[in-house]
Amino acid sequence: MIDPKVACHPTICYRPIRPSDLLILEQLHAELFPIRYESEFFQNVVNSRDIVSWGAVDCSRPDGQSDELIGFVTARIVMARESEVCPRSSWDAPNPKWIADLLSYDSSKSDQTLVYILTLGVLESYRNLGIASSLIHEVMKYSSSIPTCRAVYLHVISYNNPAIHLYKKMSFKCVRRLHGFYLISGQHYDSYLFVYYVNGGRSPCSPVELLTIVVSYMRRGLSSLAARLRKNEEKVPRWLKCKETRCLLTTQSRRNLKTERNGFECV
Incomplete structure (x- = not known):
């Protein structure tokens, strides 16, 4: 794998991924992820078949490498009404089992959509430069430009603390923990489901949130009662x-x- 010498202040540019990026895209995925992706996935990415993508390049690198990918994000649009538990293939977006886990879904609006982030990665030499955040922002802007889109969602393996921190920092909401979601080398790993709402999308009121509201009202009621008792005591x-x-x-x-x-x- 290429190990570039990064300039002190590299000039990072962002563009759609093209067919000429096929080889380097495959190499980056093999280096960055423990999961192996099918060739069909890469063909769909570079040819924009049901998948949207953005690549990051270092324009300050020498000629011949200035347009070579050093980071990427891939995503696809899914219909909110779909409720498949398992993807049709390894690159398919695993739609949520219950759409209510993601947002307050209006079943009468059958055209509502979601954007699922499939893969996101940055070459190790270029990390901590804000490239991953910029790539995610590209997905956010794209999703916001689709009137029917209500949210961006993704899965993060439970031990990937830097990614978890990044998504929380970017205002993604952790909706739930999925036990045994990933199967890697014969071992199951949990994942977290993160959601970012766009175009008026919002989360449903979960039982935990309901309990929080009830407790909040009870606390306010008790505080009010205590204040009245103190006031009565002052009148003695x-x-x-x-x-x-x-x-x-x-x-x-x-x-x-x-x-x-x-x-x-x-x-």
């Missing part, structure tokens, strides 16, 4: 408060004397 005459204090002190004094005399106190 000062002389009555002093009388109660003297009685308390007298009782405590008797108890102390009894304790000193007997050496112990029964409770």
